[in-house]
Amino acid sequence: MGKTTEAPAGYRISTDPLDVDLQFVHTFLSTKSYWAQGRTIETVQKSVENSLCFSALSPDGKQVGFARVVTDYATFAWVCDVFVDAAHRGKGLGKELMNSVVHDSRLQGLTRMILATRDAQALYKEYGCFGVLKNPERWMERSTGED
Numbered sequence: 499m500g501k502t503t504e505a506p507a508g509y510r511i512s513t514d515p516l517d518v519d520l521q522f523v524h525t526f527l528s529t530k531s532y533w534a535q536g537r538t539i540e541t542v543q544k545s546v547e548n549s550l551c552f553s554a555l556s557p558d559g560k561q562v563g564f565a566r567v568v569t570d571y572a573t574f575a576w577v578c579d580v581f582v583d584a585a586h587r588g589k590g591l592g593k594e595l596m597n598s599v600v601h602d603s604r605l606q607g608l609t610r611m612i613l614a615t616r617d618a619q620a621l622y623k624e625y626g627c628f629g630v631l632k633n634p635e636r637w638m639e640r641s642t643g644e645d
Contacts, residue, residue, distance in 0.1 A: 508557035577613040
């Protein structure tokens, strides 16, 4: 259903929906992220079901990282909920997740791909397609308070 690519040290990146460990993703987002504190498991489940998801998997098949893309597959994509569990950081998995996102064949030819981050601008700038908004004065948001 999805595709799998090899990553360093026996890790792999998968877009197979069956590889998403919903409990793991929910626990990280709702308790360890700065942007989704308190997010319910029902909200996480609905967001996963309606997004293109990338799972970083350890050599033993356990999920250790995640990225989610909200897209119409034609013009626009929003990269969100990107994380790697602390015990698996420093192995290039964040870079592999983002490499998988920006090179996924389903996301090629889009007019715009965006993301928001408080502390990982350097990581995302490496891909050449992420930078500050060209025309921030054109963008508006309706916020519910979730960062």
